[in-house]
Amino acid sequence: MKGKNSSFVMKLITRFSLAILIVGINVIFYVFAYNEISKLAEKSYDISYRVFGEEPMTTGKGRDVKVTILKGESTMNIASKLEDAKIIPDKYSFYLKLKLNEYEIMPGTFVLNTSMNYNEILEIISSYSQSVDKEQSVEEVEAQI
Numbered sequence: 001m002k003g004k005n006s007s008f009v010m011k012l013i014t015r016f017s018l019a020i021l022i023v024g025i026n027v028i029f030y031v032f033a034y035n036e037i038s039k040l041a042e043k044s045y046d047i048s049y050r051v052f053g054e055e056p057m058t059t060g061k062g063r064d065v066k067v068t069i070l071k072g073e074s075t076m077n078i079a080s081k082l083e084d085a086k087i088i089p090d091k092y093s094f095y096l097k098l099k100l101n102e103y104e105i106m107p108g109t110f111v112l113n114t115s116m117n118y119n120e121i122l123e124i125i126s127s128y129s130q131s132v133d134k135e136q137s138v139e140e141v142e143a144q145i
Contacts, residue, residue, distance in 0.1 A: 050093035051100065054117045057089055062115030068133070069125060071107035078105055078125075087112050087121065094118060109133035 049055065056062070065085045069078055075098060079091035088094045098105070103122045108131025110124050124130045 047090070047093045047096065050090055050118070051097045054119065055089075056115045056117045057087055058114040060115060062113040064111050064113050066109055066111055066132070067125075068109045069105060069107050073107070075099075075105065082112075082121070085112075087114055087116070088118065094121075098122065106131065 065087055067081055067085055067087070069081075076091065076095055079088070079094045079098070082088045082094060083091040097118045101122065103126045105125050106128040108128060110130055111132060112121055112124060116124075
């Protein structure tokens with residue numbers, strides 16, 4: 001009888017340990033999933049806020065920056081230039097805003113300010129009359145290098 005009792009206790013301990021292990025793995029999985037979903041939600045909110053909001057890079061007077069857009073330059077490259085010049089906070093949200101509103105970017109050199117929001121920037125770079133220099137193509141610039 002002692003062997004049967006001992007075997008029953010061992011099975012009970014094994015099942016209990018397995019149940020605790022399964023619960024622990026589930027807790028870890030759900031904490032990880034919650035964390036990743038929270039990050040995704042936060043990133044989605046930030047992009048949406050930038051695309052549909054009116055938030056400038058800086059508040060107050062800001063600083064003027066000259067940006068040259070070449071004829072034939074890709075939209076993502078233009079967005080990267082603006083992000084590198086600290087005119088916009090995120091090139092992806094700017095690219096999305098540009099595509100949603102179907103602006104046509106003009107080549108030339110434009111004076112932009114860090115206190116401008118996306119709409120103000122897009123109004124300037126989509127108007128050839130706002131350019132301060134003549135337009136150049138990507139090929140012309142590469143030939144000069």
